[in-house]
Amino acid sequence: MTARGPDGLVFEARIELGGFLLDAGFSVGPKERVALVGPSGAGKSTVLHLVAGLLRADRARITLAGQILCDTARAVDLPPHARRVGLVFQDGALFPHLSVRDNVAYGARARGGRAAEVRATVERWLERLHLVELAARRPAQLSGGQRQRVGLARAIVSGARVLLLDEPFGSLDVLTRDAVRAELRAFLDEVGLPTLTVTHDAVDARVFGDRLVVLDHGRVVQEGRWEDLAAEPRGAFAAELAGLNLYRVALARGSGLREARVGGVALHVLAEGLAGEVYAAFAPGEVALSRERPAGSPQNVLRARVTTLLPMSDRVRIRLDAGIPITAEVTREALARLGLEPGVEVWASVKATAIRVYP
Template sequence: MTDIDKTSTDTNTNTNADTDTDTDGTVLPVDEGLNARLVVDRGRFRLDVSLTAAPGEVVALLGPNGAGKTTALRALAGLVPLTGGHLRLDGAELDRTPPESRPVGVVFQDYLLFPHLTALDNVAFGPRCHGVGKAEARAQAAEWLRRMDLAEHADAKPRRLSGGQAQRVALARALATHPRLLLLDEPLAALDARTRLDVRAQLRRHLADFEAVAVLVTHDPLDAMVLADRLVVIEDGHVVQEGTPADIARHPRTDYIAHLVGLNLYKGEAQGHTVRLDARPEITATGPEITTTEDLTGPVCVTFPPAAVTLYRERPTGASARNLWQCEVAGLETHGDQIRVALTGEFSLTADLTTVAAAELGLHTGALIWATVKATQTHAYPA
């Protein structure tokens, strides 16, 4: 798989590349892979998302419900018409190409296998639609089932397949047409937790071998982090952040992304190691013992994990933490093998505690608590 720099839809940065022109006169590079600006108007909702991807790259679209992820995927598939922008795949214009004529394979959330056909004939359906003879299509389908470790289920109909097996048949059916763009709509959502783990690993292996572009829509951050080379986060129909999974996890820029990767996030104005927040107390973002850290100035984001928060029932005396706030317990919930505590009041944040620590503190909704975070456990970066 490859990582590529984001291609601007406003400027052609490679003067030696072949070029094309968008409907608004914007000059665009014509390369292999995906180059799209998806503009879709649906009542009061407007999707305006730019996507680029190189062959061999897996891009995951993340975002809250209603953000526009599925609309973007359906626009790529040709199931939703564009009201503006452009859609190019390997330099070919697809805007007005019917869905059935696009070199696109789709794996839907519910797989949508034909119930009356065997696994073999489900996979052979794609090649048959592209003019391949019945015997050759079935031979190709058998090979794809073998690759998916499903050869022994070739004669089984969908109702006899497990969720993981049905997912792999759907993937084989999509790949059998040799698409230049593979679209996966929540491909693991219908699986139970145990099956999901195994199928995720198998899907990662198959995507690693896929030589064209793959776009994955998911609400699960783990699926995105494991399967994708690059994440594109959409909120309210627009891209709010994109980058590698590691970069997104280290530098979230919206509350949704911070929650997704499990961090407390705040925005403010930095002056040295002090960050002034709007209508909130200050945060000291670096301890005095860290002398090699460069002072920050201007708009910044500050993050810290819930595990960095220490709670006290009484105001601590002689505490070394530079950040100390009195809060009220707004809620408690089980989070893995810990208790996640939501705090409001002077400062809103989340904290993770062991069940023993939560019991010893006697935490309950409405309880007043003191929260501290060491400056050395915070991370500040330009907003």
């Protein structure tokens, strides 16, 4: 873990909750946007709660803008209201009995801000987030996107030095999500606060992550720019985000065309300077499907059974069982021509040159 500057967030914590263990560390730079991604149950929301002070870690050191929020070795553990952390949930977590204006003002008032200054700040942010016409409404009268904006305004007005967004678009429909996503990105660019966004959505991860941190089973398994993770994913979730087939294989020694085994299946790959346990990845579009064994000599031809069809606009992703799970991608025309449906047996071919091998 490397700190990225005195004004950012540095997180290192260990906590055991029931049978789950989180032991992770990472950082967010002063104006950096980081997407914290991973499968359900990986510990993403637990991280946010630890930063916000809603959970007490067994061992932790968490700093923000150079200030210690939590250091168990020094018996320092600031209460949530003293941390100046803006935690924004999917629905904004607003007070249902308060108006939009009073919800936005709540945090600043609770911190003892001067009434005139709080009013002026509230009105400024209501205007900047296009909430003036909604100021007298209660949360039940707002859409999901509107409640989210109110939650963001409240976090900013309360003096937050970092924004923590927990699945910000999970409660929004597809049509609303794109508009709110663009609006929120522009807002974050303008505010310039360090932002940590928890998401499992690939689009959100790219839009709101200058850098991605992949969490799995309570540990950071990979971090870096989207381009780096997409090129060389190192786990099932990162591979799913990148849309790749990924395997941990045993690569035979030698050079040129070699055998890489995963389970009881042998893949033939081209690799230089590598041997032993390595990763092998290829895109679904590199998988050719046919009902008859293909002529010629593609280096990898596997008998497979269709398990699932996943429609995607004008294309369809095909989940296959070939002794190993494989995802292929075909046009709707090819789907109909091949008569593909769950249970159908096919041949799946992948050229050795299409398989990327890396340590």
